[in-house]
Amino acid sequence: MIVSSNGIVGLIGGAAVNPEQMKSVLSFFDNYIAVDGGADHCLRAGLRPAAVVGDMDSLSQQARATFSEILCHISEQDTTDFEKAIARVSAAAVLAMGFTGGRLDHLLSVLNVLGRNRTRRILLLDEADISFLTPPEGVSLALPAGTRIGLMPLDDVTVTARGLTWPITAARMHPTGMVSSSNQVKDPLVEISAKGPLVITLPPTQLGAVLKAVVPAQ
Template identity: 55%
Template sequence: MDIESVQDAVIVSRNHTVCLVGGARVNPQVITSILPIVDHFVAVDGGADHLLDAGISPRAVIGDLDSLSEHARATFAAQITHIPEQATTDFEKALTRVANPMIIALGFTGGRMDHILAVLNVLARNTARAVILLDETDLCFVARIGETRIAPPAGTRIALMPLAAARVTATGLRWSFADQDMHPTGFISSSNEVAGPVTVQTDGPVLITLPAAHLQIAMQAAARG
């Protein structure tokens, strides 16, 4: 199910930044660090327990609720939207009901490997959304179809990882490349380095990965519109 097909089910829809919090491991310091730039938090199933621990009341709690503690269930009873169908993951359930222009997602990059791969699958199918996966070490987002410009400091670690077939030109890297076919089973650009302002031109879904310290820079680059 594509995100664009469920506009009638939107729960959170404002011109602000929202943070989705999933049930995988979350460093409480990361939640604290993004408080000044996040307008609303949305818990994704067991992520409600992370927000409960942080003393944050979410705008909504979304998911099939199979990982939600009884304490969180009782505390956030008024915010719960139970979606029992199993055709989509809890991450996709939340994204289909959040129409904010910028989404930061915590608690989706650790834990079970199949959960991480499922998150990347959703991002690859919804390149029109500005979604940044974040943890205490790294962040990543899907480059715009067309051109993405980003200017981290020279020497910053960066990776370009295709989520499907894409033809890509990337400049401003230590190892730049032009008109290159990229594919998950073919050419990738991991452990690259910023040499100057970076421009990525792509016709397919390509994940840009940076250190978490560059969240503000990533938000500017990931913005759609």
């Protein structure tokens, strides 16, 4: 285990990252690590992660030299760098940036990792969304009326969602069947339960509400 924490650990990946957004969430982290090319984002922002993890195939020579003492090179190619990092972090929650932009196959592989780690609190943040898997016990979110919300199944999932403009009651959802990509918050409290892996997407402005709802109290 590279990082162990009772709080939130950040992951900085190599896909597009807004530097100001990255700096704005640092206060939420107990610690953070860079994943392969994410070290270059840290270098440009003047940040020093606890470690740099990955197969290092996307790391610049400058970042490699700057962070040489904290490189954790993992050469096996059976898992993605995102999965390598997740497997080496123990935390109440993981907030990951720099994993959702760029190539579609990379994004799909990230969602694959989420779907196989349903009991873990893994959140994906970018300029457009904060996304996370519905916890097995369900989730209650305090959100402003009118907030957009998406519910996207990763498998065959039975979903109940209350407090929305278009509520859902024990509906069977599937990636090639029913989804709810552009729903809207109606009531002050939204309650969602899912029997199976269901990704919730919200605007990034709701990060605080999401963390309050899904991260265990310290």
